[in-house]
Amino acid sequence: MTLLIAFATDDGDTLKGDEHFGMAKFFDVYEFYNNEERFIERRGNVKFKGDESIKHGDPEKAKATSSALDNVDIIVGGRFGPNITKLSKRYVCALVRTDTVKNAIKIVHSNISKLEEEKDKGEDRKHLVLTP
Numbered sequence: 001m002t003l004l005i006a007f008a009t010d011d012g013d014t015l016k017g018d019e020h021f022g023m024a025k026f027f028d029v030y031e032f033y034n035n036e037e038r039f040i041e042r043r044g045n046v047k048f049k050g051d052e053s054i055k056h057g058d059p060e061k062a063k064a065t066s067s068a069l070d071n072v073d074i075i076v077g078g079r080f081g082p083n084i085t086k087l088s089k090r091y092v093c094a095l096v097r098t099d100t101v102k103n104a105i106k107i108v109h110s111n112i113s114k115l116e117e118e119k120d121k122g123e124d125r126k127h128l129v130l131t132p
Helices: 060-069 101-110 112-121
Strands: 003-009 026-033 036-044 074-077 092-096 129-131
Touching: 003 036, 003 101, 003 112, 026 101, 036 101, 060 129, 074 101, 092 101, 092 112, 101 112
Parallel strands: 003 074, 074 092, 092 129
Antiparallel strands: 003 026, 026 036
């Protein structure tokens, strides 16, 4: 199975974990296939353009984040906010306990079967917490 997986990052090296997934500057998208990964592209986060007083968990914030994640199957970050329930209907949300994208890629490889299984559940999927 080929999967497109987006990693939340501000610099391409550090996995976003100090703030929610949707607060990342970029989403680095990789294709995972046959125990290998290939960098596809860096997508800029559209960022929520509405009223700054709107709280985390607002559906418009989830829509703004999703607009940068077209065709992605799995999203990976060090922290997610209340919108994880909305995002889980469209993606497998993987909370990875590590500090770098490089380490997160290794953790994804070692949990790829779990991620594929969760993806196949469709809108009934749950988020996964992955550790080294």
